[in-house]
Amino acid sequence: MMEGFLKILKKIAKNPTSLAGLLLVLFFVIVAIFAPIIAHPEYPDTPYQMPQSGWSSIPQPPSWQNPFGTSEGQYDIYYGIIWGTRTAFKIGIVVIGLALIIGLFVGTMAAYFGGWIDEVLMRITDIFLAFPFLVGVIVIITMLGPGLTHVMWALVLFYWMGYARLIRGSVLEVKENDYVMAGRALGTPGYKIITRHILPNAIFPIIIQVSMDMATIPLTAAALSFLGLGSPVGYADWGQLVSFSRNWIISSSGGNPFAYWYTITFPSLAIILYAMGWNLLGDALRDIFDPRMLV
Amino acid sequence: MSKLEKLQSEKKSGSKAKILLEVKNLKKYFPIKAGVFKRTVGWVRAVDDVSFFIRKGETLGLVGESGCGKTTTGRTILRLIEPTAGSVHYGGNDLLAMSRGKMNKYRSKLQMIFQDPYGSLDPRMRVRDIIAEGLRSAHVGNKKERYEMVEQYMEKVGLSKLYVNRFAHEFSGGQRQRVGIARALIMNPELIVCDEAVSALDVSIQAQVLNLLDDLQKEFNLTYLFIAHDLNVVKHISDRIVVMYLGKIVEIASKHELFINPLHPYTKALLSANPIPDPTIERKDRIILQGDVPSPANPPKGCRFHPRCWLAGPQCSQEEPPLIEVKPDHYVACHFWKNMEDQN
Amino acid sequence: MANENMLLQVKNLHTIFHTEDGTVEAIGGVDFEVKEGETLGIVGESGCGKSVTSLSVMRLLPKGIGEIPQGEVIYKGKNLLKLPEKEMRKIRGKEIAMIFQEPMTALNPVYTVGDQLVEMVELHLGMNKKEAYDYAIKMFEKVGIPMPEKRIYSYPHELSGGLRQRAMIAMMMSCNPSLLIADEPTTALDVTIQAQVLDLMRALLKEYNSSLIMITHDLGVIAEMAERVAVMYAGRIVEYADIIPLFKKPSHPYTVGLMRSIPRPDVEVDRLDSIKGVVPDLFHMPKGCRFNTRCPYTTDKCFEEEPPLFEVEPGHFSRCWRYAEMEELSKHWESGE
DSSP states (O other): OHHHHHHHHHHHHHHHHHHHHHHHHHHHHHHHHTHEEEEEEESSTTTTTBSOOOOSSSSOOOOOTTTOOOOSSSSSHHHHHHHHHHHHHHHHHHHHHHHHHHHHHHHHHHHHHHHHHHHHHHHHHHHHHOHHHHHHHHHHHHOOOOHHHHHHHHHHEEEEEEEEHHHHHHHHHTSSHHHHHHHTTTTHHHIIIIIIHHHHHHHGGHHHHHHHHHHHHHHHHHHHHHOOSSOOOOOHHHHHHHHGGGGGOOSSSSSOOTHHHHHHHHHHHHHHHHHHHHHHHHHHHHHHHHHHHHH | OOHHHHHHEEEEEHOOOOOOEEEEEEEEEEEEEEETTEEEEEEEEEEEEHHHHHHHHTTEEEOOOSSSHHHHHHHHHHTTOSSEEEEEEETEEEGGGGOOHHHHHHGGEEEEOOOOTTTTTTTTTTTHHHHHHHHHHTOSSOHHHHHHHHHHHHHHOOOOOGGTTTBBBOOOOOHHHHHHHHHHHTTTOOOEEEEEEETTSSSHHHHHHHHHHHHHHHHHHHHEEEESSOHHHHHHOOEEEEEETTTTTEEHHHHHHHHHHOOOOOOOOHHHSSSSSTTTOOOOOOOOOOOOOOOOTTTOOSOOOOOGGGOOOOGGTTTTOOOEEETTEEEEOTTTHHHHHOOO | OTTTTTEEEEEEEEEEETTTTTTEEEEEEEEEEEEEEEEEEEEOOTTTHHHHHHHHHHHSOOOOTTTTTTTTTEEEEEEGGGGGGHHHHHBBBBTEEOOOOOOHHHHHHSOOOOHHHHHHHHHOOOHHHHHHHHHHHHHHHTTTOHHHHHHHTOGGHHHHHHHHHHHHHHHHHHOOOOOOEEEETTSSSOOOOOOHHHHHHHHHHHHHHHHHOEESSSSHHHHOOOOOEEEETEEEEEEEHHHHHHHHHHHHHHHHHHHHHSOSOOOOOOOOOOOOOOOGGGGGGGGGSSSTTTTTTOHHHHHHOOOOOOETTTTTEEEOOOOGGGGHHTSOOOOOO
């Protein structure tokens, strides 16, 4: 087993892009885990609240106290990025996890049983797909009221269909394999055939999609925060930091137009690197989960 | 005792082994669906009124070309595909009339070996779990006991037990097929349906697996239904042979009788088309059939072989010949079997 | 060897593949000849290099992966390996044509079979559209496709396996090639259809006086079609002989094993002989003779040095140290199960 694991690492190490992806994601995981040490919260009860060092609306450049500078409203950008990593993971894992569970259930049922079950489930999927994604999400958030939890619910509601379709296709393909027939010939009951043979083989082709979505979903959440629909003011969230920099991207008061560069650069960089890491990791993940790579 | 001797001694004493499984009027039609509403516009008659039996301890070969329904027959008998009509009698019960739950109790007695040594083993399972799957489903023993049995059966099929933790892709084609055999054998079956079990293998490996099947048959007193398109393989391993064409049985006979005295024109053409690996044999009387096999969705009226048959008369396009026993243990479905016999 | 009717000579052909895990030799030192109007069979199991040999002759190896470091392929006096790609393109299809195992993948699914044939004769024979279509119908008729004037408008998927292979043959014969290479042309077909296709190929070869290289794993097909045979194992030709001596007096243990391991319609045996073990993989070839892991007749020398091709009799070659004793040795075969 250990030997196989080393072989996988070797394969990944051979491919510089997936190695870069792996390292980037690992970096963010470490940042998220050690956030309380890297950026010590002043009020441990509300660690996600970014500390403010004043009320002035003019951002302050990087200094010893605020390594990445402060944003509009004097929020510490460094603190926001570190704790924002946790927010990004939280949104990604919750939204994709729930969407995946719904997608798995709908897709597997539709493909395995076929017939009218397939028809009904896929038509429901089509109805959800008919809504433009962002518009649908915004409508739901407006109905529920802003807030991170509501954003996540709204995203789940309009995100599972892609998985349902992918999994349905994948299950349809896997179902035709002789080992599924062999399982039936051995008297294995239907639900065990699904859990033992079909799902493990059907789910891995979509791992790449999941990895890509780990990048996309926090971006979408960031966009919603930017529009003011996401987290409450002061909540550590990359989208909100970008939103704070909206008026400072190009300085309006004459002089150096990029005087407030830090307000946009650091949060954007975090978002870009995070998204890139997951995107590059996709291929590597598929390899990691494929036993055929163990040869 | 060799197979040949066994057969001869049976013939002399006139005693026949008892019938293990009897298939009667088996039919499997697949619907052809079309249009927005998936209306059924026709039926593919993959297996159309097929009856035969298998004696205990024998190997019954089932040959035919692609689309003749041989695989569907095998799968329908084991109810891996639900039949359209017919019955399969086994141990005093009709397998096709049973509830699914009851059928599952019989599954261990009726096992299957699949054609594709790549597709028939789950790529994400270790070999020990693949072989133990049936035991686990039947709740036999605990995990430790099952793994002990797995090791025992791996040695029986000629696989080192050192390989228990390997994945299927780490084996060669022949070894995978041995895994498939162990998986069936561990259930202690009476009948094994071998569906093209050696067709995907290279010839030198094919011989190894055929010999293994032969050894296991003797050791475990197994009965085989051996489905294949390769006449030479079927002839080698079978005692009796069933020939199918377009969803119907055209002939059943012992292998010697069938090869020496084929009474159906299709059987004769099939034998004649079979290449012999000997360049010194000149085959002057070779029969080369014209045209293709018609579609089972729209089979010819009357005898299904008549559009390609050189003996066909007006009767053949009107009336479907029944499968009749023309001699002891030799069944044929042809209006002109007597002419065939004279020719032979 | 300036033989008058020599069509193709392959000399010391080596093909290597650059893979992710390193470079491997797929075939090493392959020699054979094809005379005008003659059929050469290349027989062997999967991975023996028989398909690689044909792709090397056609120079159709995957670019950047397959490479021919040494050897010569002399066709009508020209070394094909030295020809510029533009010249080579004129040879493919017109001079040397190739038939594949699965015509479904060799035919383009979005064009009708007629269009594909027409395109080829327009390119190589310089006919105009009208002439080309008439010619296509004639060719379809010749290969025994019923209703040719309708069938040329069929797409590949609309034809049965047998008809597709016939259409493929029509296409390949349309430019009257001197050499046809057929890679397992009947393996995907049923036996009655196989008999039809082999029959057709024989008739066409005779009519056009074309040569054929028939690549197959099936000794039965070889026995029916070939005049000379090269038996390949693990990237080497292990035996090379005329068809009758090969079957009468196989002089390499692999050939002996192969012939003993197949069930035959004309001989009844209680138990088949088999060749023990499996083909070694290209990365782990044994030292000495490549068959030594599976051979029942090995001596110490077989593990030390790879045997050259010995001439058993005039025109009959074997790559075995013990070729001279083979007739005696082959009376006993150890399956080693």
